Amino acid sequence: MISRKIFLRLLITGTVAAFVALWSIMTGKNKMLREQPVVSKINAAKLGTGIFLFDKYIVVKSAASLKVFSNKCTHAGCRINQEIDGQLVCPCHGSRYDAATGKVLQGPAGLPLSLIPFSTDAKTGEITIKI
């Protein structure tokens, strides 16, 4: 026989566990709902070569290529808001990335900037970015 004390403990543990499970599922679903990809379009054909800092991403266009990087610093998540001499610089802790490749030139960041996939409209040169 389970004593009343043990039963109550099990009941409380079960209730807490159920709440934690609800909490976990709720936050997971909430994340999915809140973080629906936002579609953004840019007429890349009209962009010159250079580094363009947008709200959520960075477009780096050279004569040979076009890349879209996340502007989230891979170190602690700060928004990279400056380009100095071809380097993308994080204002919070000083990480520097090579704008051409996204590779880390100076820590603390250890990982390169993440590339954001995009599709290009061959007719208009417009690119569509989902982030």
Next chain:
Amino acid sequence: MASIILCAVSGALLVVPYNVSSPYLSVTSFITANPSASLLRNIHYWSAQLFLILTLVHIFDHLSKGTESNIKKKSVWFRLTLSIIFTLYVMLSGFILKADGDSLQAHRILSSLVSSLPWIGPMLQQTFIGSEGNFQVLYLQHAATATVILFVIIMEHARSLKVNLRTLLFTIGIITIISFLFRAPINALNSPVMKGPWYFVGLQETLHWVSNPLLITIGLILLLLLIYLIPWVKPLYSRIIKQFFVVMIILYALLTVNGFFFRGPMWQWQWPWEEDYKLQPLVHLEKINFSAADTAQLTIIQGHAEGCVSCHKGMSGFSDAHKPEFIGCFSCHGGDPLTLDKTKAHSSMFPVPGNLSNASEACGNVGCHPGIVPRVKISLMSTLSGIVSVDKWVFGETDDINLATHINDIGHTASGQHLRNLCAGCHLGNEKTNTGPAEWLERGGGCLACHLTYDKKALTTLDQVKRRQKSDTALPMFHPALDLNITNDKCKSCHSRSGRISMNYEGWHETELKPENVVGKDNYQVLPDKRVFVKMPADIHHERGMICIDCHGSYELMGDGKLYSHKEEAVKVQCSDCHAPKAIKQKSITGVDQETQLISWLRKFQTEGIQVVLTQKGEIPLVNTIVEEHGSRLSMIKKSGSGITIMKPPAKACTEGKAHARLSCEACHTSWAPQCIGCHNSYDSKAKGFDMLTNKVEKGTWVEYSTEGLAELPVLGINATDKSKKSGMVSTFTPGMILTIDKGSFSKGEKTVFHRLYAPSSAHTTQREGRSCKSCHNDPLAIGYGRGKLSYSTDGKWTFDPLFQNNKYDGLPEDSWIGFLQERKDQASTRKGMRPFNLAEQKRILTAAACLTCHDATSGVMKRSLVDFDKVIRERSKHCIMPVF
């Protein structure tokens, strides 16, 4: 207890003006125009800081006295340990809720740190931090949940919420006074300096050194675990843990000091003695004024309130990008944008933004032109490197005449003082201190030197402002423009000196005349600084309506980010970029760099299908050029707005044959260049002098005694740094430094030094026709011998009779570069790799000169000589008299 109660009450009231859907706008609005809310916000902030400090002191006090052992229940100690997290959470969430640039980054960091925890991380992040750009979760947890939990824990800890009335009143009094004096921090949305709250600056510095932030999160949890363990482990271990914490506190304090005082923009290390050192104020002075605020005036700029525009409403005159409705006033002028009080708003503002001392914060702010200002600061017009290095070299203070240096580093040596008295005024870092257009005697001004434009309306407004009485309440309504209207006049305040290229270009030569000598006379121009110039042939490009910036683009004038020693390194454009049978380098305008594209757009140039010329050196796009017909037709859109001009390819005479293959374009096409004979420099320790670097009058000055300048064809020499030909190119030179320096007049015991240095010249007096053959081959000045008579006798002997006497220091005629049929092995030019003709070259020039003595320049034989000179010499007539050297 008193501080947390005060904090809670003020916080509850702040719910009224705070708007979670537009937090930054609401905070900036109520700081600017709702003094009661602003005061409450200050009370909320300062009481919270006091609570945090007292909490930390309380914990330290308990642990140092060992009173933690009084707590018998593990659950109570666990909750107290947990309360540290909640205290920090409440503090940090409060910091984030002000929603400025620092806050938004802190929000992201906190989100990232918490999310990095395995499994529970995302749940905690969703529950206590919320998603980026949405403060609803954070706001409610800050205002309700965390505060309630904090109070519950305090209740359990203190057993009561009772507080001594005297303590409460004392705390309210102190906090209110502080809140009247100091504003709770609020920063701009975009700032290159991002710093967290004071208690996390040490953590920010730690994060700079740690690659994986998860380690920091785990470290913080371990620290909390250690605190939790203190009462329950053996006394020895407990003591060790406490000692460990003492060490950690000291370390953290050092890291905090580090972060505060030695970290600048982009968290880069900065020393206090560095020129660009920027220390964020530790506290910001407040001025709560209940009577001044008029909420009806409040103006919203790009999502935040800005008090400045509320008073300076309706101001016009700006170029599109700089209109106040887009960037407000604060972006350029600084000051305090969050007040309607005039004195407070104008405190610490930049009356003249754009000076290099403030350009990083004004023009170079994040979101404006951050990439350009660092370039300008090391550009040649800022460093004056060439002038400095040559001056240091002639004074014997450096061995490197090509030293890359900066005008700010000249010191107070003999050369430093010489530069201060004679040269140091012309650099972009020279501060513009007056409002109004850049005056002739006011050189420098950073970005404004080129980009500030006063039109008639702006000048009228300026005049009204200058005549304004104190009683006048009407504010000026017209602002000068900041634009690309960079006229030649803007270059003249500096470039009318030394080589005087600005004046040469428009066909003016400086004289020794006084203004009164030329009253009513044509062909003379008196500059605002009273120098008198006489009319000379202007540059063909000027005659065709081109202005300085038609050739010299942004990467030359504002620098390309590289530190150059001399002008010929920084200047990329050359004649052959545009005057070529076929474009040598070209590119589609849509494929060039962002800056050039922006200029093209601002100037409303057509871009569809347009190819532009790229300079051969550095591949810089010339934005106003058009390449058509597969590169064979080059034209230029004149930036003065005077239409399009075709850029003709060089004549056949320039491209055919090998005799003149080493000639640069300017060697033939320069019509004249200002030249001097020499000068003497001595120091007068008693006379009043002007330090052009500090703009202060000082005792003692270097004085230069010089001769009148002559406007003549330039001297020719070899520029071996021009790699167009392996052996260098024939280029133009003028006397750069033929001078004596009485060094003994500055420092006793020093001797007088003499130098005979010519400088490479780009006179900017291009003429359509090339100079005549004889003007080079038969002119002693052109060869480098100086003025005089060069004669060829029938026995094949060349002789030279100089016009000027020989100098006592080197025995050469005063104005010469080299002795007649002599060579110089010493440093003869103000550059490495540039020299007068060597003996072999002189002989070859004089051999052709011998031919020209009898044969007309347009004769068939001379034309053939251009194609193959050696062949003509081999096949010469027996009557020809060859020179005997």
